[in-house]
């Protein structure tokens with residue numbers, strides 16, 4: 530799994546390029562994360578400014594260099610329209626967690642199904658990871674549908690598992706999982 534931090538190649542699909550996150554992506558990142566519908570199930574408020582987006586990109590790039598977490602940019606028609614994240618590396622269990630965010634202008638076109646499944650294929654082919662996990666909120670129908678379409682199965686429902694910085698309450702989350710060879 531460590532290879533993802535040293536040798537993560539670009540992925541090309543029919544419509545998309547999935548590449549490393551670059552400093553310049555902060556403008557498109559701001560467009561994505563400043564939309565309240567996009568962050569509705571993220572336990573955070575919409576991003577307030579491009580300056581904050583710039584800082585976020587810089588932190589993401591640092592997190593990659595420090596081998597903690599990965600953010601890859603989804604490019605569609607020469608524009609950065611989304612992010613696939615790979616985080617919560619567990620080297621004993623050989624598991625990683627997947628997250629995804631898409632610019633609202635591009636919802637409903639099958640883009641995240643295409644992007645996330647290509648990333649899963651890449652992880653299974655290029656690394657020894659055995660388990661891929663996603664944790665959508667129970668109300669996040671779009672995310673749940675993407676998880677199911679890319680082959681993850683629901684294995685749990687954790688009550689009051691994650692702190693919501695907007696409501697200041699704890700939210701439930703579902704556990705979806707894909708196991709190699711299952």
Ligand SMILES: CC(C)(COP(=O)(O)OP(=O)(O)OC[C@H]1O[C@@H](n2cnc3c(N)ncnc32)[C@H](O)[C@@H]1OP(=O)(O)O)[C@@H](O)C(=O)NCCC(=O)NCCS
Nearest residue numbers: 567629630631636637638639640641642665670671672674
């Ligand atoms: C969730 C998200 C990534 C889906 O991306 P997308 O590219 O629009 O998804 P797809 O087009 O690949 O859709 C996959 C399926 O989900 C369905 N779907 C997508 N969004 C939906 C929604 N809001 N409500 C109901 N169904 C939805 C699609 O119709 C499709 O089903 P179908 O093939 O049976 O028609 C996108 O809505 C998003 O970025 N949301 C905000 C961020 C977020 O919640 N991320 C997940 C955190 S766990």
